[in-house]
Amino acid sequence: MVRLENLTKEYDLPPIKGRPAAVVAADRLNLTIADGEIFGFVGPNGAGKTTTLKMICGLLVPTSGSVEVNGIDVERRPEDAQQFLGYLADFFSLYDDLKVWEYLDYFAHAYKMPAAEIPARVTEVIAWVGLESKRDAFIQGLSRGMKQRLGIARAVLHDPPVLVLDEPAAGLDPKARVELKDLLKNLNRQGKTVLISSHVLSDLEEICTSVAILEKGHLLRAGKLANVMQEAAAPSRRRIRIRVAALGDQLLGWLSARDGVSDAHPAAGVASGSSAVDFLFSGNDADLAALVRDLVMSGAPVFAVEGSSESFEQIYARLSGGEVM
């Protein structure tokens, strides 16, 4: 279990007249992350994701507040807490002039694994990340995806219960991303807690069990992914698409004039032979049924009525006020 209590980090800003002296990269964050979660930290650049992850690992000292990993205070007993942590930075942290097995062997000894188990574990982890053919290759000759996999291999080498991965998908091609997602799901099946930050919200939506949405150091939302989406989605606003034979200004005008309808506009990407209109509808199912009935009664040839919920990406964009990821 990872627990953040009033975790705060302030950085100085360059001295420019009229600007505040400090920026709050993490503002009194309170979170409890249960074992076995894949927990995603979401936010634009500068939201405080990396700062928060580094404080969780004990790499950055918070301005105030505390972090506990498996009940151990990271600041007071960093080495004890760090045995439970595997960390992957948001950039490669590799020794180019070591061979793949030498790199893992070094960290295995540095993590004080039993010496007799190290060769087998190194071989096992190399196989797990699919680098068997590169075992004796120098790291400088590896591709970007291979380097990232080696980084993950290093993070899981000592079998830590908590993995902290900062932007692990950054710079990876689509195939490597799919492999990474499989690796993470595999780790989760093994019971690991994974803390991950990413810009790729669709990836996070696919693998995370819980998320925290950060912005300018503030925690906007946190919880189970489904709950966050349910809570954050506007309950009385649904996006509705109505397919009709032909869409005219008259129909758009009629819809826009109805109570509970907003943002009515012609839908894009509709198959030829029909048209469609998208709008946001505030109201319950009976209200929607009444609207469709009135539409049919007014003579509009309605082919289909479809409803859709917001994606995580849309919810994030709305919550963060449209901040660019």
Next chain:
Amino acid sequence: MNLFSNPEIIRNARIQLRPRRMLIAGGLSLALSAAIVYSFLHNADKVPGYPGSLLHVILIIQCIVLVFGGGIACLHAVQREKDQNTYDSQRLTRLSPWELTLGKLFGPPLMADFIFLCFLPAAIIGAVQIHASWTIVLVTYVLLILGAIVFDALALVISLYLRRGTVTWAILAFLYISYAASSPLWSATPYFHLGPIGPFALLELPSQPSWSTADTVTQIGPRSFTVPNPFHDVFFGAPVHHALVLPFIYLTLLAWFLLAAVRNIKRDPENYELYTPAQALGFIYYLNFIVFSFFGWNSIQDPGISSPLVAQSLLLGLNMPLFFIFGMLVLRNRVQVRRRLHAAEAAPSGLDFLWPVPYIFAGVIVVGAAMIGIVEWKHNPALEWSLAFAIYQVIFFAVWLSVDLLFLQWMNLRRGRHPLALGVLALAVYYVCVSIIVSALHLNDRAFTAILLPTPIFVLKSSLWTTQIAEWLVALAAEAAVALFFALLCRRQLAELQPHPSSISMNAPAPSASPGSASPSASL
């Protein structure tokens, strides 16, 4: 975990001592040493006084490789990890700070150590050639290696603070320090009887015929000259061989440098603190113990050499750089102060405004009391000495140091890229300019000048003191007022770092977020 199974040393060995690299480095070193040996063996009989001895030349090469090569490798030890983003990964391992420090102390210089070993056969031939005493040669090598380790440890501590772009300057400074520490200039005075502590000073040791500390008398024609023994130290009046003093100094310095490295090597670099204030105080006492132990106390009894007043001024002068080092060790930066204020959740106290004055006073009072005590005990009654004036001198010294360190503390609390470096630079420029003006106007012994520059205190005579006590006390009060002024400036800076609501509200959540769910107490 022993040294040979230290993963950091093994990693360095794997990188630096690959067979191909060893073959090249070993081959070149052996070829060079073979050429030097051949040159010496071939010419020694034919050319009298052929440049020094073979052993001396090989020792110079080994010293350069070990001290300069090893030191530069250690200067890169932490800085390079930061540059290649591997430092955080190392900090997260279960290596203890002690293990990581040892790994970084002995790992990076492995190639230098290997080249050093490659020159050893030539050194043995050189030692045989001049029939050197084996014990002296052995002690020379032990001290050379120990000295190199001390300088490597210093380089490692410096490496903690290096950033991209500062490495070249650090290397130049390190080369200067390690060479200057071997220079006899600073010990060739009647006031101080400690030989140079740099490893290069050991190059002359194998040529010593015995362990005697006596000076040698050389006869050139009808005249005889006394050549001082460079290995003759005086410890509280007792003669002692420099080779006995060096292990003590090396081991104690090593302990201090290792303490600094071990304390910080796994810390967040923003939060480095070389020593706790109490440890820094211990360090200044240790340095003063070395100064007092080898000070020429007998010189204050001989009017031809010195006087108690000159001795006290000299010791205070020596303590100027020492206390500046001490002050720099205990200064707090913005990150540390912000953390303290957040943790205390209270307004800064008087101690925060006046930091580090209490420790300066604690240091100066103990050192000053020891200084005055020994001079009082040893001084010749016939020579000029005033206890009241000596006490005033020490108090003024403490207040003056407080002014400068409060200024540096204020600078260190200001926002900016390198506020402390700017502060040190400003202080240096100020003192150079004021010194020139004061000297040009011949104001060196005036009380009011002491407010601007401490030199009038160091050149003050008893006669001036007794006739102008009121003026000197006013000067002291004025100096204290300047200290208070800087304390008030520090107070203003501290107010900026206090946790107050406005600094948090500037990053208020986006208005679109619903306040209820954005509560910081959200939990899973």
